[in-house]
Amino acid sequence: DEHGQKIELKAAEAGVTPQEYVDKASAEIQRIWDLMDTSYDKFIRTTDEDHEKQVQKIFKKLYDQGDIYKGAYEGLYCTPCESFWTESQLVDGKCPDCGRECKPAKEEAYFFRMSKYADRLIDYINTHPEFIQPVSRKNEMMNNFLLPGLQDLCVSRTSFTWGIPVDFDPKHVVYVWLDALTNYITGIGYDCDGNSTEQFKKNWPADLHLIGKDIIRFHTIYWPIFLMALDLPLPKQVFGHPWLLQGDGKMSKSKGNAVDPFDALEKYGADAIRWYFYINSAPWLPNRFHGKAVVEGQRKFMSTLWNTYAFFVLYANIDNFDATKYTLDYDKLPVMDKWLLSKLNTMVKTVDEDLGSYKIPEAARALQEFVDDMSNWYVRRSRERFWAKGMEQDKINAYMTLYTALVTVAKAAAPMIPFMTEDIYQNLVRSIDADAPESIHLCDYPEVNEAWIDKDLEANMEELLEIVVLGRACRNTANIKNRQPIGTMYVKAEKAMDKFYTDIIADELNVKEVKFADDVESFISYSFKPQLRTVGPKYGKLLNGIRTALSEIDGTAAMKELRENGVLTLDIDGNKVELAEEDLLIETAQTEGYVTETDGETSVVLDTNLTPELIQEGFVREIISKVQTMRKEAGFEVMDKIIVYAKDNDKIMDIMKANQDEIKREVLAENIILGEAEGYTKEWNINKEAVTLGVSKVQEEN
Numbered sequence: 001d002e003h004g005q006k007i008e009l010k011a012a013e014a015g016v017t018p019q020e021y022v023d024k025a026s027a028e029i030q031r032i033w034d035l036m037d038t039s040y041d042k043f044i045r046t047t048d049e050d051h052e053k054q055v056q057k058i059f060k061k062l063y064d065q066g067d068i069y070k071g072a073y074e075g076l077y078c079t080p081c082e083s084f085w086t087e088s089q090l091v092d093g094k095c096p097d098c099g100r101e102c103k104p105a106k107e108e109a110y111f112f113r114m115s116k117y118a119d120r121l122i123d124y125i126n127t128h129p130e131f132i133q134p135v136s137r138k139n140e141m142m143n144n145f146l147l148p149g150l151q152d153l154c155v156s157r158t159s160f161t162w163g164i165p166v167d168f169d170p171k172h173v174v175y176v177w178l179d180a181l182t183n184y185i186t187g188i189g190y191d192c193d194g195n196s197t198e199q200f201k202k203n204w205p206a207d208l209h210l211i212g213k214d215i216i217r218f219h220t221i222y223w224p225i226f227l228m229a230l231d232l233p234l235p236k237q238v239f240g241h242p243w244l245l246q247g248d249g250k251m252s253k254s255k256g257n258a259v260d261p262f263d264a265l266e267k268y269g270a271d272a273i274r275w276y277f278y279i280n281s282a283p284w285l286p287n288r289f290h291g292k293a294v295v296e297g298q299r300k301f302m303s304t305l306w307n308t309y310a311f312f313v314l315y316a317n318i319d320n321f322d323a324t325k326y327t328l329d330y331d332k333l334p335v336m337d338k339w340l341l342s343k344l345n346t347m348v349k350t351v352d353e354d355l356g357s358y359k360i361p362e363a364a365r366a367l368q369e370f371v372d373d374m375s376n377w378y379v380r381r382s383r384e385r386f387w388a389k390g391m392e393q394d395k396i397n398a399y400m401t402l403y404t405a406l407v408t409v410a411k412a413a414a415p416m417i418p419f420m421t422e423d424i425y426q427n428l429v430r431s432i433d434a435d436a437p438e439s440i441h442l443c444d445y446p447e448v449n450e451a452w453i454d455k456d457l458e459a460n461m462e463e464l465l466e467i468v469v470l471g472r473a474c475r476n477t478a479n480i481k482n483r484q485p486i487g488t489m490y491v492k493a494e495k496a497m498d499k500f501y502t503d504i505i506a507d508e509l510n511v512k513e514v515k516f517a518d519d520v521e522s523f524i525s526y527s528f529k530p531q532l533r534t535v536g537p538k539y540g541k542l543l544n545g546i547r548t549a550l551s552e553i554d555g556t557a558a559m560k561e562l563r564e565n566g567v568l569t570l571d572i573d574g575n576k577v578e579l580a581e582e583d584l585l586i587e588t589a590q591t592e593g594y595v596t597e598t599d600g601e602t603s604v605v606l607d608t609n610l611t612p613e614l615i616q617e618g619f620v621r622e623i624i625s626k627v628q629t630m631r632k633e634a635g636f637e638v639m640d641k642i643i644v645y646a647k648d649n650d651k652i653m654d655i656m657k658a659n660q661d662e663i664k665r666e667v668l669a670e671n672i673i674l675g676e677a678e679g680y681t682k683e684w685n686i687n688k689e690a691v692t693l694g695v696s697k698v699q700e701e702n
Contacts, residue, residue, distance in 0.1 A: 001180040002047045004082050008162035018162040022047060036270045037418040044187035046179055055179050056167045057192035058230065067116065067229045073109040073154045076102035082176045084154055097214050110156040110172060117225040118150045130237055132220050137213065137240040141220050153222060181223045185232070209235040216240035239358065271417040272298045278416050279364035301368045302420060308375040309424050312402050315386040318639060321399050324432050328400040330452065335500055337401040339461050340378045342454045343370055344405050349448045351412050367413050374405055381504065403428065408446045464501050467491055467604060470597040471509040474606035478595045483625060484618035486511045490605040492520045523594045523605045526555030529585040545572040620659045622686045623652070627667045630695045634680040644669045645677040645694030652691040670698050
């Protein structure tokens, strides 16, 4: 949109021609688009020669059919908004759109008969409720403009020259909105004489017309009426998006609070900024830009996706894994692989449906939640399968499942984070398949495999994760590290889980045994007191009797009655007393040696009594963890073989000697040498035992 009085004035201030001024501005916009990887077939400008010719034809056609007539206009004109206003439309004497001063203007002009089409547009909006979104924008247009009655619109000016001349009356230039709005159709090949291109016939009407809320009036009233006059279909939907906020108001160059896009791109990257806008808020809500939210999006989604991809690449390179040489045989997959593929296809389906209904944050959250599940559950639970020697079927299954998930999620996320997904695609797909599409952006959106969606499996894993969260909370309450094994955990849930799931729970929480129980109340004691604020007014003189009865009651039985019936019933001197939960002060105490956590219908009890055997195993886990940390700090490669050293603590050395086979296996050690420390050394405090450990790399023979 490059014509108008404000452009002419700005160019004069800059000492350049209007064409030079808009050429510079357009080049900047194109540069931002390219940096953001915003793809386009043609960068459309209203100074394009073919557009100017079509606008002249459109103006003449509308004039010939009586929709445009010549008259004179006198009113209040806002130059920045290029809008005429009446006195009654001003807000505090200023332009209602931008808040700037409006100046009186009077000149000969051509006018469009808006009133001729007003009733038709009102009827269209009423019969097509989806046409203007969100609904608040529709109500604003109907109540503030259409229903009160439309004035005819000035569509030409004579007080400036930077515009498209009216060819049959050259002292007039076409008023900006008729010029700018018709660019939506001239840019894709519309011809007023009936010779429109195939591109126009294919792409019009538009599925979605997206515009800022401050100019939605022009796009939901003027534009549809122009299209009706040209006998063209209307866009299927016009969506008015809100402002980008900075500080306490609209981000605007004129306000001096705009964030420089090039600085932001250099600091955060295009993908991170794009992702921020997708996940931060719904398209119809104002969006306040702040860098911390951009960084948080990078951490939660992009870094997690990239780290998972990097994990796959690391081990695939070690094993020379080539996905084109294997197939994914679903029926032979273990449960964990089937779970990830179910979650993957559920995600693809959800994202597709959400994008189709413009639920952008919901689509972004579905992607983010899947990537979190893939990284922090599937990969974490499957790591040892990638570490296995050789290329057995279980390892192939793990590789193919993760490969499928990574490629698919990259394709689903490609419209949102085009650069990262392109890198992932080129390395995972194009590097091994020369016949694959040249770019991820030339690939079809992933298809949903409904047969792989298993809602029962997803629900079971969700319940398992809930139990694990409660178990971790128990450990935190008891201040017991996860590396310290625990004997038994009791679970009360809506249904018991089979051994596959209980084994995962046991391994995840480092407990020896998981038992499902119908009742875990025996590990908790309850005591009750009356809530004086509510019980006093209800029962008055019975209060002392209620207090005594509650102090003597069986807490476990009372809690069960309260949960089942919603009230606790007492007999106080022959009087029936019913106490709801809000009438009671309930205190819980846990049996010594046990910790309990509850969420809804699920309860977990952890037996925190540690035997000497469990304590020693905890030491072994800590030693392994410290050695693994030292491997990384020393810069060793993943598959490097090492020698482990320990000195200065007899207790630690005795434990290492008794458990050396396990330690060597876990840390890829060929030998453990006690009583000395060489190579990379470090002092540690392991469960209050000070010790010096060392690691050195085994040198390969030539």
